[in-house]
Amino acid sequence: MTDTRVAVVGGGAVGVTAAHDLALAGADVTLFERGDLGSGSSGRAAGVLYDAYAEDVDAALGARALERFRRLSGTNGFVFEECPYVLLARTGDDDRAEAVRDAAERMRVHDRPVETLSGAELGERFPTLRTDDVAVAAVASNAGWTDPASYVSAVAELARDAGVEIRTDSEVAVTTTPPGVAVADEAPVTRRYEAVVVAAGAHTKRVLADAGVAVPLKPYRVQALVSRADYDGPMWYDASAGVYARPHPDGLLAGDGTVPVEADPDEWERDADDWFVDDVTGTLRDRAGHDPDVARAWAGLCTATPDGDPLLGEVAPGVFVAAGWQGHGFMRAPATGEAVAAQVLGAETATGIEQFTPDRFDGDETFAIREGMTVETDGRENGTDSRDNGTD
Structure with a gap:
């Protein structure tokens, strides 16, 4: 053509x-x-x-x-930073813990390099994370982050x-x-x-x-923040708290903060909500011993089907x-x-x-917006993106 x-x-x-x-x-x-x-x-x-x-x-x-992404790295200022990704569920959150185990097994069926670890094993691997309350974790080695x-x-x-x-x-x-x-x-x-x-x-x-x-x-808001405090650890998603984090050149980037309401793509709040900053700050302190120094907090739009x-x-x-x-x-x-x-x-x-x-689809379906980054109790792991705060 x-x-x-x-x-x-x-x-x-x-x-x-x-x-x-x-x-x-x-x-x-x-x-x-x-x-x-x-x-x-x-x-x-x-x-x-x-x-x-x-x-x-x-x-x-x-x-x-x-x-x-890897092939492009080093071209025109783009860099792919290698970094493992940890998906975890807390003790007492039995449904999500079982979902993490099931999802990790299915990932391995597709030849994805994913390990299933106990909380103690996760702590040995990544001492920067608090793991005494972790029931199970899946660690994906083929992962990374970028701008x-x-x-x-x-x-x-x-x-x-x-x-x-x-x-x-x-x-x-x-x-x-x-x-x-x-x-x-x-x-x-x-x-x-x-x-x-x-x-x-x-x-x-x-x-x-x-x-x-x-x-x-349906467009919907998701939220993220950048902390200037130092962070030296893996990317992680605490499924029980609904919060993810990754290294960032300024320190650490964290988010989800999904607002499951259809947003106007022209008229929507670009700044993060106070409740989101408070919730994520608490999880960062609890999970990674990270006391945030928030440089900026924002919202983006994802689209649901x-x-x-x-x-x-x-x-x-x-x-x-x-x-x-x-x-x-x-x-x-x-x-x-x-x-x-x-x-x-x-x-x-x-x-x-x-x-x-x-x-x-017919195009006129009625449906509810669901969080994009989550672990479904039916075993399907949906993941994150879009900043990927979640955004597309």
Whole structure:
């Protein structure tokens, strides 16, 4: 499909990756971003990266994403920092403890390097953590963290080198018959394309709705903070407390603070709530002996779907969507961008990715928002991202 004209709507991690991959395959690509690159969910993501998933497709996407993150490290200012990831449940929290054990076993079935440790064994491995109240922990060694904004910047530079035209401060309306975009400052002119990819994060639902396409997506707030106090330990998620943490150049980054209420993607509170800061501060002191010196605390937006899985595929002839990652958007962005680019080009995609096809829904489903980073008592471990505070 050399010289196929493609518009990508959204300049976050998924959008710049898809644009880059499409251009390398010979497509003529223009990327439209309503603000600055990475100014949406990707710019507010936590940057926690791992492939320790219990579900086969999730594990495959996570592994491919980590492969690409590592390959990019050292390019255009992007760095992947190796760091183990600890998932733990507390004594007395029997359902979550059993879920952690089950999830770790299923991760190993998918050849993920994950160990199951007792609290005492975890303490020996990571003495910076308090572990006397830990019933069980799963430790994933194939993991790390990064600055999400640096990924967007690095891949955008590669995309430009590959011939992508990147237009920031360019809000667009999408059309479906035929595929096209109308740029706000060029109205009423509509640019026609062979394909349009909508990877607009929390704005995806509105962008597609204006084009007459209904998708079941709900944006919701998640929260994170950065502490200037020193931290020298692994990444961890205390499933019993619902709090995660990772090293940060300034000290430590921690979050979840999910607010399970649909948010307006244009009018929402960007600062973190006081209750979130108080709760996370207590958990950091309790779990890691870390007395936070909060440098900043913020909120970002994730997007939820009825089943917690993303929407990835064609929603109208020549119009594709990539959204709804429930807080895992940045973590899997390299694999997601690659997959949607392949779909546009009619190429083979990752095995099992078809289960995320948008047509599994009618688009008008009623559903409750669930926390993206959690351990389900049915054994499914959903994970974190997007700062990834959780954001996409």
